[in-house]
Amino acid sequence: MTQTLRDLLIQRAARLQERPALTAPGWGTLSYAQLRNRVEGVALGLLAIESGPVVFSATGTAWDWAAEVAAAASGLAWDPAGQAVPPEIFGGSSFNDEVGRGPYHLREQVVQASTPFTSGLDHGEIMARLCRLNVQLGWDHATQVGLPLARLGEAPIRAALWSALYAGAHAELEPPSSGSLASPARWRKTVPPWDPSPFLGFWQS
Numbered sequence: 069m070t071q072t073l074r075d076l077l078i079q080r081a082a083r084l085q086e087r088p089a090l091t092a093p094g095w096g097t098l099s100y101a102q103l104r105n106r107v108e109g110v111a112l113g114l115l116a117i118e119s120g121p122v123v124f125s126a127t128g129t130a131w132d133w134a135a136e137v138a139a140a141a142s143g144l145a146w147d148p149a150g151q152a153v154p155p156e157i158f159g160g161s162s163f164n165d166e167v168g169r170g171p172y173h174l175r176e177q178v179v180q181a182s183t184p185f186t187s188g189l190d191h192g193e194i195m196a197r198l199c200r201l202n203v204q205l206g207w208d209h210a211t212q213v214g215l216p217l218a219r220l221g222e223a224p225i226r227a228a229l230w231s232a233l234y235a236g237a238h239a240e241l242e243p244p245s246s247g248s249l250a251s252p253a254r255w256r257k258t259v260p261p262w263d264p265s266p267f268l269g270f271w272q273s
Contacts, residue, residue, distance in 0.1 A: 071181040072191040073140035076233060077104055084236045087209055092130035092241040093217065100236070103134075110138035112168035113157035115175075122150030126221055130241055131158040133220065133229055142172065143179040146186040188273035197270060198234040201227075205266060207235035216262055217241040227270035
């Protein structure tokens with residue numbers, strides 16, 4: 069049973085391996101298996117450098133989303149007041165650091181539904197909110213949603229990205245006037261305009 073955000077990442081990747089998960093500038097389209105690998109590469113870097121219990125990233129790139137999911141999978145909290153994720157973790161010398169592999173696997177026993185994550189919410193409460201929101205949205209693995217990259221750090225965008233992961237949907241982080249990004253033709257669909265209204269208040273405790 070999926071009780072934590074860590075479980076969510078692992079189970080979606082196992083179930084939807086080659087389905088498209090995320091399209092972003094500079095990354096192209098990542099499958100769910102590839103997204104898990106990228107997130108876990110960041111997580112290994114975070115745990116290798118023994119980062120503090122609260123971290124944050126605001127680069128304005130898709131690495132911020134990978135870092136947020138990595139923090140959740142590592143049992144770390146996500147907050148603007150936290151330690152900035154070092155840039156070398158984002159595809160550099162500390163990405164996928166083997167020193168962090170043991171600590172990351174040990175976190176499987178540490179990350180629980182009661183583990184705090186962000187905005188005063190723990191993993192279990194966020195999962196419950198994602199479940200309720202998914203019923204409202206009706207998203208599934210056939211859903212494709214376009215999200216403005218320039219607003220990546222805003223609360224509704226973050227809620228929409230977690231909702232896409234929960235649903236097994238395909239999220240596209242779009243620069244201004246980009247249209248569809250570098251997703252393969254077989255996945256390309258008409259993506260509805262971004263509507264933040266379902267996600268307003270998601271993070272309020």
